[in-house]
Amino acid sequence: MAAKKGDTAAMAIINEAIEHLACGIVNAASLLNPEVIILGGGVLNSAEYILPRIREVVDRYLPSLVEMKTSQLGENAGVLGAVSLFLREHDGILNFRDEGEY
Numbered sequence: 001m002a003a004k005k006g007d008t009a010a011m012a013i014i015n016e017a018i019e020h021l022a023c024g025i026v027n028a029a030s031l032l033n034p035e036v037i038i039l040g041g042g043v044l045n046s047a048e049y050i051l052p053r054i055r056e057v058v059d060r061y062l063p064s065l066v067e068m069k070t071s072q073l074g075e076n077a078g079v080l081g082a083v084s085l086f087l088r089e090h091d092g093i094l095n096f097r098d099e100g101e102y
Contacts, residue, residue: 004046018050022057029058029066040071041078 002010025037044050047070055068071077 003049014049015053018053019057022054023061025054025058025068026061029062029064033064034066036067036069038069038071040073040075042075044070044074 003014029037039051039054051068051070058066058068073080
């Protein structure tokens with residue numbers, strides 16, 4: 001909110017965070033070579049400010065083009081991912097016990 005109001009210190013901090021995030025994306029994309037990167041979380045409530053700057057850094061350093069999208073799940077992405085992982089693991093435990101092996 002302070003950056004939106006023009007606070008230079010807040011803007012500097014956000015720009016540095018964006019630079020670090022973009023470098024992390026470049027590193028991960030260089031290793032994994034994805035076709036699409038989906039970004040989510042509460043920080044993307046300011047996507048109109050953040051995404052163009054991330055795209056700028058990613059385009060500068062990533063040797064291949066990658067599509068970047070924002071998650072449709074918003075702030076619930078982490079919780080939904082955790083529940084999905086739990087259910088997958090829980091299902092595996094139930095199936096293992098159903099087979100009569102412990």
